[in-house]
Amino acid sequence: xxxxxxxxxxxxxxxxxxxxxxxxxxxxxxxxxxxxxxxxxxxxxxxxxxxxxxxxxxxxxxxxxxxxxxxxxxxxxxxxxxxxxxxxxxxxxxxxxxxxxxxxxxxxxxxxxxxxxxxxxxxxxxxxxxxxxxxxxxxxxxxxxxxxxxxxxxxxxxxxxxxxxxxxxxxxxxxxxxxxxxxxxxxxxxxxxxxxxxxxxxxxxxxxxxxxxxxxxxxxxxxxxxxxxxxxxxxxxxxxxxxxxxxxxxxxxxxxxxxxxxxxxxxxxxxx
Amino acid sequence: xxxxxxxxxxxxxxxxxxxxxxxxxxxxxxxxxxxxxxxxxxxxxxxxxxxxxxxxxxxxxxxxxxxxxxxxxxxxxxxxxxxxxxxxxxxxxxxxxxxxxxxxxxxxxxxxxxxxxxxxxxxxxxxxxxxxxxxxxxxxxxxxxxxxxxxxxxxxxxxxxxxxxxxxxxxxxxxxxxxxxxxxxxxxxxxxxxxxxxxxxxxxxxxxxxxxxxxxxxxxxxxxxxxxxxxxxxxxxxxxxxxxxxxxxxxxxxxxxxxxxxxxxxxxxxxxxxxxxxxxxxxxxxxxxxxxxxxxxxxxxxxxxxxxxxxxxxxxxxxxxxxxxxxxxxxxxxxxxxxxxxxxxxxxxxxxxxxxxxxxxxxxxxxxxxxxxxxxxxxxxxxxxxxxxxxxxxxxxxxxxxxxxxxxxxxxxxxxxxxxxxxxxxxxxxxxxxxxxxxxxxxxxxxxxxxxxxxxxxxxxxxxxxxxxxxxxxxxxxxxxxxxxxxxxxxxxxxxxxxxxxxxxxxxxxxxxxxxxxxxxxxxxxxxxxxxxxxxxxxxxxxxxxxxxxxxxxxxxxxxxxxxxxxxxxxxxxxxxxxxxxxxxxxxxxxxxxxxxxxxxxxxxxxxxxxxxxxxxxxxxxxxxxxxxxxxxxxxxxxxxxxxxxxxxxxxxxxxxxxxxxxxxxxxxxxxxxxxxxxxxxxxxxxxxxxxxxxxxxxxxxxxxxxxxxxxxxxxxxxxx
Numbered sequence: 003x004x005x006x007x008x009x010x011x012x013x014x015x016x017x018x019x020x021x022x023x024x025x026x027x028x029x030x031x032x033x034x035x036x037x038x039x040x041x042x043x044x045x046x047x048x049x050x051x052x053x054x055x056x057x058x059x060x061x062x063x064x065x066x067x068x069x070x071x072x073x074x075x076x077x078x079x080x081x082x083x084x085x086x087x088x089x090x091x092x093x094x095x096x097x098x099x100x101x102x103x104x105x106x107x108x109x110x111x112x113x114x115x116x117x118x119x120x121x122x123x124x125x126x127x128x129x130x131x132x133x134x135x136x137x138x139x140x141x142x143x144x145x146x147x148x149x150x151x152x153x154x155x156x157x158x159x160x161x162x163x164x165x166x167x168x169x170x171x172x173x174x175x176x177x178x179x180x181x182x183x184x185x186x187x188x189x190x191x192x193x194x195x196x197x198x199x200x201x202x203x204x205x206x207x208x209x210x211x212x213x214x215x216x217x218x219x220x221x222x223x224x225x226x227x228x229x230x231x232x233x234x235x236x237x238x239x240x241x242x243x244x245x246x247x248x249x250x251x252x253x254x255x256x257x258x259x260x261x262x263x264x265x266x267x268x269x270x271x272x273x274x
Numbered sequence: 275x276x277x278x279x280x281x282x283x284x285x286x287x288x289x290x291x292x293x294x295x296x297x298x299x300x301x302x303x304x305x306x307x308x309x310x311x312x313x314x315x316x317x318x319x320x321x322x323x324x325x326x327x328x329x330x331x332x333x334x335x336x337x338x339x340x341x342x343x344x345x346x347x348x349x350x351x352x353x354x355x356x357x358x359x360x361x362x363x364x365x366x367x368x369x370x371x372x373x374x375x376x377x378x379x380x381x382x383x384x385x386x387x388x389x390x391x392x393x394x395x396x397x398x399x400x401x402x403x404x405x406x407x408x409x410x411x412x413x414x415x416x417x418x419x420x421x422x423x424x425x426x427x428x429x430x431x432x433x434x435x436x437x438x439x440x441x442x443x444x445x446x447x448x449x450x451x452x453x454x455x456x457x458x459x460x461x462x463x464x465x466x467x468x469x470x471x472x473x474x475x476x477x478x479x480x481x482x483x484x485x486x487x488x489x490x491x492x493x494x495x496x497x498x499x500x501x502x503x504x505x506x507x508x509x510x511x512x513x514x515x516x517x518x519x520x521x522x523x524x525x526x527x528x529x530x531x532x533x534x535x536x537x538x539x540x541x542x543x544x545x546x547x548x549x550x551x552x553x554x555x556x557x558x559x560x561x562x563x564x565x566x567x568x569x570x571x572x573x574x575x576x577x578x579x580x581x582x583x584x585x586x587x588x589x590x591x592x593x594x595x596x597x598x599x600x601x602x603x604x605x606x607x608x609x610x611x612x613x614x615x616x617x618x619x620x621x622x623x624x625x626x627x628x629x630x631x632x633x634x635x636x637x638x639x640x641x642x643x644x645x646x647x648x649x650x651x652x653x654x655x656x657x658x659x660x661x662x663x664x665x666x667x668x669x670x671x672x673x674x675x676x677x678x679x680x681x682x683x684x685x686x687x688x689x690x691x692x693x694x695x696x697x698x699x700x701x702x703x704x705x706x707x708x709x710x711x712x713x714x715x716x717x718x719x720x721x722x723x724x725x726x727x728x729x730x731x732x733x734x735x736x737x738x739x740x741x742x743x744x745x746x747x748x749x750x751x752x753x754x755x756x757x758x759x760x761x762x763x764x765x766x767x768x769x770x771x772x773x774x775x776x777x778x779x780x781x782x783x784x785x786x787x788x789x790x791x792x793x794x795x796x797x798x799x800x801x802x803x804x805x806x807x808x809x810x811x812x813x814x815x816x817x818x819x820x821x822x823x824x825x826x827x828x829x830x831x832x833x834x835x836x837x838x839x840x841x842x843x844x845x846x847x848x849x850x851x852x853x854x855x856x857x858x859x860x861x862x863x864x865x866x867x868x869x870x871x872x873x874x875x876x877x878x879x880x881x882x883x884x885x886x887x888x889x890x891x892x893x894x895x896x897x898x899x900x901x902x903x904x905x906x907x908x909x910x911x912x913x914x915x916x917x918x919x920x921x922x923x924x925x926x927x928x929x930x931x932x933x934x935x936x937x938x939x940x941x942x943x944x945x946x947x948x949x950x951x952x953x954x955x956x957x958x959x960x961x962x963x964x965x966x967x968x969x970x971x972x973x974x975x976x977x978x979x980x981x982x983x984x985x986x987x988x989x990x991x992x993x994x995x
Contacts, residue, residue, distance in 0.1 A: 022418070029358060032414045032415075032421075084418070087358045110428065111421050112421070114422070115417060118420060
């Protein structure tokens with residue numbers, strides 16, 4: 003049975019959480035033994051996972067900084083997880099203290115933690131909601147109190163959509179957000195994936211550990227990720243391997259970057 | 275999110291030489307490469323390099339400082355953690371890189387004093403890093419645990435709130451809600467349901483759902499219940515009655531839903547019960563109003579037809595049924611003269627008397643509208659049952675009805691139909707009762723008439739005839755036969771009577787008695803009579819041409835309605851002219867009543883015809899009531915004595931003295947008035963002989979000839995016979 007949106011979520015510390023595993027991979031201590039156990043097992047099979055996590059976080063930083071240069075001052079961070087370091091509001095408000103951010107996550111612990119950290123910051127809200135339900139998310143007071151939907155807003159889906167299967171209609175979810183946004187708004191998106199034939203047996207094994215203990219994943223190739231930008235004009239260089247998106251230095255490119263297991267892109271909602 | 279990286283730019287008053295600074299920068303680059311990627315640091319590579327260069331310069335300053343202190347090393351370790359260089363490899367790589375490369379980069383390899391100082395700073399850096407990381411880790415662990423507690427509190431608060439909401443919804447709902455387990459044990463009921471049924475929660479908990487069965491429950495209610503309990507359906511709706519604690523009944527709309535556990539097994543049943551008693555009673559009242567006559571309170575036409583329909587649908591219950599279709603006689607007069615109010619009160623009293631006289635199982639009195647009532651008797655044994663009912667009703671209505679000082683006598687006419695239900699329909703029954711009521715009226719009112727299929731068939735035939743007559747005339751289905759009028763004295767044919775016949779395509783050859791009366795009713799007699807007149811005159815003209823002085827006149831019957839037709843004289847004249855027939859070759863026969871009982875106009879028409887030279891005969895003389903004094907003044911030439919008087923003269927051996935005397939008197943009367951006399955219905959030689967003896971002038975009848983085609987007359991005139 004579907005849980006009504008206002009019914010309380012389950013808090014089961016016996017199960018690892020996506021947000022806390024992610025925090026551990028980024029070097030945080032907002033996690034429990036069960037989360038670290040899964041992270042370690044995954045890292046043993048595929049040490050690159052840690053670097054991958056860092057790259058998604060770095061893409062977030064580069065994308066937000068890019069958006070700030072384009073004048074965007076409103077952000078919706080979907081699947082924001084545990085606020086480790088280098089969070090969207092820190093990046094944005096360092097440039098413009100008036101920048102506003104709404105964090106959205108389903109994990110009640112991540113949300114509680116975020117709220118306690120952000121207490122007193124009038125330009126940040128934390129919403130506990132299922133990001134797959136754009137209608138409820140966009141109807142929430144957290145969104146409507148803080149954001150001005152007549153002005154451009156950047157919707158961030160960082161390291162998110164590999165947790166959303168095709169059956170769950172990611173295009174429809176994105177459209178749900180896109181249709182509420184003013185022209186000139188943006189979608190920043192990154193997710194794990196390979197081009198056809200690149201997945202190695204080691205990666206498959208690591209994925210299966212993760213899927214067994216945490217959650218299912220849906221990997222997509224660059225063409226599939228590009229399709230997710232329906233209704234957006236892709237900003238140069240389009241959908242590329244994560245390190246290749248607006249690299250900050252020569253180390254972000256090269257052999258390792260070329261094989262990186264994940265794609266990212268930034269799209270701008272077309273003017274009507 | 276609270277940490278702020280220290281990006282302070284070092285002041286330029288560095289005591290270090292440019293060479294040392296260059297070495298420090300070179301070391302910082304190596305350091306950055308060694309530690310980047312071990313944890314997430316929210317800086318670009320350039321920012322990381324700058325940050326590490328600052329720390330390197332701080333370290334180098336400490337290395338050369340006087341007096342030497344290890345505190346900066348401690349500070350550097352702490353700052354690494356602040357910048358989130360928290361990866362497990364960071365410290366190891368840093369310490370190793372310091373030992374391996376720093377002095378070489380500074381160009382101080384082999385300087386034991388610096389080597390010693392560096393070792394001390396490495397130790398301090400490690401301690402500072404360890405301490406900061408430990409604090410950070412503990413803080414983050416505490417933060418995440420606090421977040422868990424917050425989230426749990428939040429979840430519990432929401433759970434409590436949601437529980438409170440559900441509880442409020444349950445207790446405050448205006449609709450009755452009850453929950454029972456799958457065995458039917460009632461677990462909880464809300465206030466609305468307690469109020470509805472009049473039982474407390476504790477009392478309700480003593481019950482099983484099946485104890486709430488009501489004898490009027492539709493079978494489907496409990497069949498669906500069994501299916502729901504078995505998990506075969508998830509919910510159903512039904513209309514259901516409940517007994518209240520005080521013995522009253524409650525009509526409800528019930529929705530029963532199945533609640534399943536996580537494995538899909540039936541767990542609870544939830545009933546939502548809405549009290550619709552008021553609506554039900556209102557519906558009953560509306561239904562009553564829709565089915566009853568507001569004036570008399572009797573069932574109305576709709577209810578009657580519904581009941582009658584049911585009688586036919588439940589044919590197994592009763593084999594026969596009967597109807598009395600009743601209509602007050604002269605009600606319109608009462609209504610018109612005394613007013614509708616009196617009329618209405620009269621109807622109320624009549625309704626009351628009907629209801630009073632007809633009571634009991636299987637009997638229904640209904641007001642059909644106006645002053646029409648109907649009585650339905652189900653399961654009658656035969657016609658007599660209904661006749662008894664009708665007699666009772668007529669008797670009951672005999673006593674005068676007193677209304678507002680008026681003493682009103684009413685009577686009613688009743689049509690009765692009683693028959694087996696098989697082979698008939700409710701519509702047949704109604705129609706036949708209606709027809710029979712009409713008969714009762716036509717037969718004189720204040721009586722009942724019993725449906726008679728033969729009478730009905732006759733009437734239907736009459737109706738069919740009258741309906742088809744106009745076309746029959748157009749299609750030439752009528753023809754004329756002629757019967758000779760014979761002078762008794764010498765057996766000469768002096769005239770012929772024209773008799774119209776109808777060759778009906780369905781009923782065959784029809785005599786005038788079958789259709790003349792109908793033609794009179796419909797008015798078709800006028801065109802038909804005119805047609806016969808023309809036909810006869812044409813024939814008379816032919817005979818005149820053929821037989822000269824020996825040609826007979828034609829005698830044509832004139833119906834009452836024709837005699838009153840203002841066009842009569844003109845029609846006759848025109849036809850005579852067109853046929854070029856001398857008027858004295860035409861005789862018109864009228865009945866006594868047509869001549870006697872009329873006003874002046876027809877008489878004038880007769881005079882006009884008489885003056886024209888047309889002969890006038892009184893047909894069937896002696897059967898009506900002739901005013902003999904008046905007779906003297908009438909323009910009449912001939913009396914035709916009705917055939918009924920010939921009966922007594924019929925036998926060869928003896929004659930009836932009365933009939934004989936009557937005929938003799940009629941002949942004398944006619945002769946006294948200078949009228950000719952024709953005897954009709956002469957069938958035997960004895961009759962002809964006696965009539966001659968009595969002085970009768972002319973005879974007509976089978977004894978001389980039956981009516982036949984004009985050719986027969988030709989033969990007679992030629993003396994062929």
